Amino acid sequence: MPSTHPLLIRSLGRQAYLPVWAAMRAFTDTRDSETTDELWVLEHDPVFTLGQAGQWEHVLAPGNIPVIPVDRGGQVTYHGPGQLVVYPLFDLRRLHVGVRDLVQGIEQAIIDALARWQIRGQRRKAAPGVYVNQEKIAALGLRIRRGCSFHGLAFNVCMDLEPFHRINPCGYRGLEVTQLSALGGPADLDIVADVLVDRLCHQFRLWVTDSVNSLSVPTAELNAA
Numbered sequence: 001m002p003s004t005h006p007l008l009i010r011s012l013g014r015q016a017y018l019p020v021w022a023a024m025r026a027f028t029d030t031r032d033s034e035t036t037d038e039l040w041v042l043e044h045d046p047v048f049t050l051g052q053a054g055q056w057e058h059v060l061a062p063g064n065i066p067v068i069p070v071d072r073g074g075q076v077t078y079h080g081p082g083q084l085v086v087y088p089l090f091d092l093r094r095l096h097v098g099v100r101d102l103v104q105g106i107e108q109a110i111i112d113a114l115a116r117w118q119i120r121g122q123r124r125k126a127a128p129g130v131y132v133n134q135e136k137i138a139a140l141g142l143r144i145r146r147g148c149s150f151h152g153l154a155f156n157v158c159m160d161l162e163p164f165h166r167i168n169p170c171g172y173r174g175l176e177v178t179q180l181s182a183l184g185g186p187a188d189l190d191i192v193a194d195v196l197v198d199r200l201c202h203q204f205r206l207w208v209t210d211s212v213n214s215l216s217v218p219t220a221e222l223n224a225a
Helices: 017-030 101-114 162-166 190-204 219-224
Strands: 005-014 038-044 047-050 066-068 075-080 083-089 130-132 135-145 148-156 206-212
Touching: 005 017, 005 190, 017 066, 017 083, 017 148, 038 190, 075 162, 083 190, 101 130, 101 135, 101 148, 101 190, 162 206, 190 206
Parallel strands: 005 038, 005 206, 047 066
Antiparallel strands: 038 083, 047 075, 083 148, 130 135, 135 148
């Protein structure tokens, strides 16, 4: 399947959550039909995010980790160092994909990445994300605005999983989580990112035109977001 759509990769390292969220919204609100799609690859400082369907009863004992209500779909999840976060900022109309296609394509890319290390990932009906032996290894939470996607996926690679016990992950009481390094996969986020980005490009017929390590959203747009 040939790659037909250009893509810019932003490798952002470790970032606080709020500025990146603001930048995603600003990018989505100011892009037009000629704007190149982007894929933001990063990890976050410790934070719980509560999606639009989120219920505070699923936030059990956050302690000193902030809880931020956000505009993505889904319930509560945790982001922290050692977790690979990928935000696909895609024009769905240009890619000719619907929301369901986007979700399934992201899940398949994660499943294919896991297979690189002989790990069998699975979907679960009515519970977006990817699971290994009934334990969640990757969560999805997306928002579509003006026909374009933002927010994205969180893939547990090599992190402290304890904060997941302070919530009902994705709104499921007792849901166990796992991570790649505990299953025999690599602990290096850069290695995992290379494989996952390749699989995402394959799923959505994208070709990488450039890779940068910074954001370029104007400060005025961030302040207005």
